[in-house]
Amino acid sequence: MTKPSWKRAAFVRRSVLTLVVVGQTALGVTIMRQVLPYQGGNAVEIGLLALFAVLFGWISVGFWVGFTGFVVRLAGGDPQGLLQRHSRGVLEATPLARTAIVMPIYNEPIARTLGGLRAIYRSLEETGQLEHFEFHILSDSRDPDHWLSEKTVWYELCRELGAFGRLFYRRRPINMNYKSGNVADFLRRWGRRYEYMIVLDADSIMDGGTLVDMVRLMEREPGVGIIQTSPGIVNAESMFARAQQFSSRLYGPMFTAGLSAYQLGEAAYWGHNAIIRVAPFMAHCGLRKLRGFGPFRGPISSHDFVEAAYMARAGYEVWLEPELQGSYEESPPSLVDELARDKRWAKGNLQHLWLLLFGRRLRMAHRLALLNGVMSYLASPLWLAFLGLTTVATARLVLFPIDYFPVPHSPFPVWPKWNPEWALGLAGATVLLLFLPKWLALIDVALRGRSADFGGGFRLLLSVLLEILVSTLMAPIRMLSHSRHVVEGLSGVKLRWAGQNRSEETTWREALVDQAPGSLLAGCWAILAWWLDPLFFFWSLPVAIPLIVAAPVSVVSARISVGAFLKRYGLLQSPEERNTVAVISAVREAQTVVSERGDRSAFIHVVVDPVLNRVHVATTRDNRPGVKSETIARLVARCEREGPENLTSREVTQLALSRGALESLHRRAWRAPSDSFWGRAVDERIGT
Numbered sequence: 001m002t003k004p005s006w007k008r009a010a011f012v013r014r015s016v017l018t019l020v021v022v023g024q025t026a027l028g029v030t031i032m033r034q035v036l037p038y039q040g041g042n043a044v045e046i047g048l049l050a051l052f053a054v055l056f057g058w059i060s061v062g063f064w065v066g067f068t069g070f071v072v073r074l075a076g077g078d079p080q081g082l083l084q085r086h087s088r089g090v091l092e093a094t095p096l097a098r099t100a101i102v103m104p105i106y107n108e109p110i111a112r113t114l115g116g117l118r119a120i121y122r123s124l125e126e127t128g129q130l131e132h133f134e135f136h137i138l139s140d141s142r143d144p145d146h147w148l149s150e151k152t153v154w155y156e157l158c159r160e161l162g163a164f165g166r167l168f169y170r171r172r173p174i175n176m177n178y179k180s181g182n183v184a185d186f187l188r189r190w191g192r193r194y195e196y197m198i199v200l201d202a203d204s205i206m207d208g209g210t211l212v213d214m215v216r217l218m219e220r221e222p223g224v225g226i227i228q229t230s231p232g233i234v235n236a237e238s239m240f241a242r243a244q245q246f247s248s249r250l251y252g253p254m255f256t257a258g259l260s261a262y263q264l265g266e267a268a269y270w271g272h273n274a275i276i277r278v279a280p281f282m283a284h285c286g287l288r289k290l291r292g293f294g295p296f297r298g299p300i301s302s303h304d305f306v307e308a309a310y311m312a313r314a315g316y317e318v319w320l321e322p323e324l325q326g327s328y329e330e331s332p333p334s335l336v337d338e339l340a341r342d343k344r345w346a347k348g349n350l351q352h353l354w355l356l357l358f359g360r361r362l363r364m365a366h367r368l369a370l371l372n373g374v375m376s377y378l379a380s381p382l383w384l385a386f387l388g389l390t391t392v393a394t395a396r397l398v399l400f401p402i403d404y405f406p407v408p409h410s411p412f413p414v415w416p417k418w419n420p421e422w423a424l425g426l427a428g429a430t431v432l433l434l435f436l437p438k439w440l441a442l443i444d445v446a447l448r449g450r451s452a453d454f455g456g457g458f459r460l461l462l463s464v465l466l467e468i469l470v471s472t473l474m475a476p477i478r479m480l481s482h483s484r485h486v487v488e489g490l491s492g493v494k495l496r497w498a499g500q501n502r503s504e505e506t507t508w509r510e511a512l513v514d515q516a517p518g519s520l521l522a523g524c525w526a527i528l529a530w531w532l533d534p535l536f537f538f539w540s541l542p543v544a545i546p547l548i549v550a551a552p553v554s555v556v557s558a559r560i561s562v563g564a565f566l567k568r569y570g571l572l573q574s575p576e577e578r579n580t581v582a583v584i585s586a587v588r589e590a591q592t593v594v595s596e597r598g599d600r601s602a603f604i605h606v607v608v609d610p611v612l613n614r615v616h617v618a619t620t621r622d623n624r625p626g627v628k629s630e631t632i633a634r635l636v637a638r639c640e641r642e643g644p645e646n647l648t649s650r651e652v653t654q655l656a657l658s659r660g661a662l663e664s665l666h667r668r669a670w671r672a673p674s675d676s677f678w679g680r681a682v683d684e685r686i687g688t
Contacts, residue, residue, distance in 0.1 A: 066437030069258025115590030123208035180303035207326030225316030229327035265317035266365035271304035284314035302348025309366035334558030380482035453575035515550035522547030643677035
């Protein structure tokens with residue numbers, strides 16, 4: 001059987017990339033060796049060289065991926081790309097297949113989540129192809145008022161959109177294996193009804209035309225198992241989120257093009273904004289629990305890369321398609337929220353070490369993708385270790401006599417050498433690798449005549465400089481936090497899986513609790529550096545200063561007012577802010593339409609409102625398994641007498657999951673005296 005042409009192209013491209021990165025890293029290590037006083041002649045310097053080799057190679061890969069993306073976009077696209085195979089006319093003539101659009105949620109903001117789904121539904125409706133799609137809200141929410149609100153809003157959306165029989169809601173009674181378990185449960189029950197499944201995150205936004213194109217592309221490519229889009233960040237309000245959004249929209253397309261050029265048909269799946277061929281996914285991508293030890297035992301937390309590897313192992317292609325537009329997501333509003341999310345991701349990615357080493361029949365490309373995910377967090381403690389060894393090496397030179405005979409039993413002395421010009425050259429090369437891709441992205445935008453989308457040439461230049469400043473301040477903070485996450489992940493610290501904050505600002509208390517230990521450590525390190533050598537002190541400042549001011553940076557960057565100020569002056573602007581995108585505007589509008597209730601009001605509303613009570617009764621079992629009818633009867637009587645405010649969350653859940661309890665409470669509420677809790681609730685309902 002003839003290999004697809006993309007496999008030959010992938011082999012050549014990856015081979016060239018490997019040679020370039022290895023050669024560049026070898027040159028960097030050689031220069032670094034000349035910078036060290038003993039040229040790697042003792043254990044500390046050997047450790048420094050080893051860490052430098054890994055870290056320099058790591059940033060070299062990133063540089064060449066970005067550079068390749070620049071070249072690919074300059075050339076008008078990758079001829080090996082999936083979308084390049086089919087003309088617009090051929091795609092539009094391709095019939096669609098039945099597709100499920102699934103949104104797993106867990107204690108997410110309801111107005112944003114289901115408001116976003118409403119906008120996607122409307123956008124798909126406008127394409128005239130809605131009949132081929134069905135929507136599924138897959139809830140793992142635990143708080144009874146939260147999931148009752150979800151179900152209420154689902155009903156209101158169905159009524160507004162005329163979506164009964166097309167928009168479904170299900171809440172799992174037992175939360176197992178996180179998001180992947182939620183999707184797997186859906187597939188076991190209803191997966192065979194669909195040819196494809198498009199997976200959304202709670203903050204996903206996708207244009208209807210893009211959804212249609214994804215299905216058509218899958219229909220044209222029967223050997224493809226997953227197509228991953230490249231979602232851009234939108235709807236940013238805080239300064240932190242705006243910097244992330246700007247990076248995503250300016251640098252993202254170039255890096256995605258480069259990544260796609262090397263991965264081709266062996267790309268990774270990012271867990272959302274992607275389409276999946278259901279049958280092979282069900283047959284081959286089930287996730288067994290890891291059988292290792294410590295963090296390498298139990299359910300796999302970060303499922304997406306693993307599922308892509310299993311899909312490829314089954315013989316299907318996995319593509320990242322950067323040319324598919326109309327795919328969006330949102331950024332955490334603050335650094336504190338991003339780091340809280342990264343804590344979960346770090347543990348999940350570290351689990352991939354086990355699969356990287358012991359996974360059976362995984363392709364090398366996907367082993368490298370797993371390694372890339374591991375290194376995205378493991379690079380931080382390696383960087384921290386490099387700084388620590390540098391401090392040790394400096395302290396040895398300052399505090400202890402120079403050892404002219406570091407090699408045991410050697411009659412020849414070793415004279416320490418200092419080559420400051422080599423050190424400056426190496427530092428300059430490192431800065432070039434880190435920041436040149438950002439300027440290439442700016443050039444790419446200018447060559448395409450799209451500077452106006454970012455506020456014009458001058459504002460774009462200022463925005464790039466501001467983003468570089470922000471990312472430089474954030475990098476050491478992320479390094480220290482990720483290092484802690486890695487240590488906690490490897491030591492088996494249990495994590496609490498919770499919904500993400502998507503709008504609230506960071507308080508001073510949160511920032512101080514989160515960042516004070518790192519600030520204290522950085523301050524002590526800076527004092528030690530000054531005491532050892534003023535030159536070493538100045539060398540430490542790019543890392544020490546951001547850590548010392550981490551708390552105020554976290555607070556200020558999370559301020560919506562600061563983001564609004566930047567937006568008012570056209571800084572950190574994105575194309576979607578300059579040019580109206582219908583589905584994004586619809587998401588903002590939908591959030592004002594979709595209602596959200598808190599405290600015990602959702603449960604009260606379900607009990608009192610006749611229509612909602614019938615809806616919830618119709619979609620609830622007679623009794624939850626394992627809960628005795630006597631227990632339910634006692635809870636009903638107590639709730640009637642005291643109201644739901646005095647019940648625990650677990651007790652309210654038991655009532656909300658019992659059809660008989662909801663019916664009984666509804667009847668009792670409408671018969672209750674007007675001066676009782678339920679009487680007042682009914683009067684309020686009648687009044688509205």
